[in-house]
Amino acid sequence: MYKTPYCVTYYEQIGRSLINFLGGYLSFYCLKIYLTIQIDFTYQKTVSYSYNERYHSGSKERNSFMVKTITAEELFRKVKAEEALVLVDVRAEDKYNHFHIEANTVEDINVPKTEIFTFEDEVEKVIPQLPKNKGMIITCTTGNSATKCANILADRDYDVTVLEGGITAWKEYVSNESIERMWEEFKRIHPNAPEQYEAWSFGNSKQMADELAELVVEGTKTATSSNYTLYEIEDEPLPMVGLHNIILDGEGMAVAVVKTTSVKVVPFNKVTEEHAYLEGEGDRSLHYWQEVHKEFFENELKEVNQDFHREIPVVCETFELLYKNETSHRELLS
Numbered sequence: 001m002y003k004t005p006y007c008v009t010y011y012e013q014i015g016r017s018l019i020n021f022l023g024g025y026l027s028f029y030c031l032k033i034y035l036t037i038q039i040d041f042t043y044q045k046t047v048s049y050s051y052n053e054r055y056h057s058g059s060k061e062r063n064s065f066m067v068k069t070i071t072a073e074e075l076f077r078k079v080k081a082e083e084a085l086v087l088v089d090v091r092a093e094d095k096y097n098h099f100h101i102e103a104n105t106v107e108d109i110n111v112p113k114t115e116i117f118t119f120e121d122e123v124e125k126v127i128p129q130l131p132k133n134k135g136m137i138i139t140c141t142t143g144n145s146a147t148k149c150a151n152i153l154a155d156r157d158y159d160v161t162v163l164e165g166g167i168t169a170w171k172e173y174v175s176n177e178s179i180e181r182m183w184e185e186f187k188r189i190h191p192n193a194p195e196q197y198e199a200w201s202f203g204n205s206k207q208m209a210d211e212l213a214e215l216v217v218e219g220t221k222t223a224t225s226s227n228y229t230l231y232e233i234e235d236e237p238l239p240m241v242g243l244h245n246i247i248l249d250g251e252g253m254a255v256a257v258v259k260t261t262s263v264k265v266v267p268f269n270k271v272t273e274e275h276a277y278l279e280g281e282g283d284r285s286l287h288y289w290q291e292v293h294k295e296f297f298e299n300e301l302k303e304v305n306q307d308f309h310r311e312i313p314v315v316c317e318t319f320e321l322l323y324k325n326e327t328s329h330r331e332l333l334s
Helices: 003-066 072-080 093-098 113-120 144-155 166-189 206-218 228-233 273-279 286-303
Strands: 068-070 085-089 106-110 136-139 160-163 198-201 223-227 244-248 254-267 313-324
Touching: 068 072, 072 085, 072 166, 113 144, 136 144, 136 166, 144 160, 160 166, 166 244, 166 254, 166 313, 206 244, 206 254, 206 313, 223 228, 223 273, 223 286, 228 313, 273 286, 273 313
Parallel strands: 068 160, 085 106, 085 136, 136 160, 198 244
Antiparallel strands: 223 313, 244 254, 254 313
């Protein structure tokens, strides 16, 4: 009898302890589930919010990549097809006046980027030059500023497209087009001309390239000279007799085809009056030639850490004019 109550009491205690334990465990487990749900819910809310923030931020970043773009080649084809286009050049006024894209069916507008940037802060601002009912191609020097401006304008619901590479890419493409076109025209007239040619411009500035190219087209300039030292440093071959050259102006446009007729390397102080005359510059005297070329060669040599002296070797080259461009830059686009 003793043992039975003890046994009952023992098992009862075990049962109660087990129930208490299980109850506590279940309570803890339920509490854990509840807290987990709450924490998870809070976490999900936090993550969802952060994700939205990232998505919102990301969408802004993606907008900069989603702005439509057009290559220089594609724009060239549109201009050639005489499509009506609106080009907005966001460079400073002086750069715009120096050069901008012109064609018969192109409406070219200059709105400096600083003016467009104020759109971000001035909600009510209006730039009357910018049409809302027409698509616009935005351009700058390299395309970077144009992309920033295009994003700002796109946020204002303007229909914008960015010219990839900007004016730099446009000039390069149009220059290559003019070179290929000139060589094709030359080959039609001279079918036996060689396949190889070189294209280059005179001097180290747009103004110099324009002036000397014009002298070639006029037939006044039939010779040139260059710094032999640079050929050595850059491991470049000297011009060869019979080489065909396409002369470019300051914009990189082809203006003439010439053929090299002689090449000599002589000291600076041994260049002849005849050669100076054939170069056609200034008053065509040897004195003028020495003055301008001394300064030019000094600057070139300074860039490669060398000094000028009156016996530096000079490459004296003569050439004959074979063909010149009778069309203007605008006609290339027609």
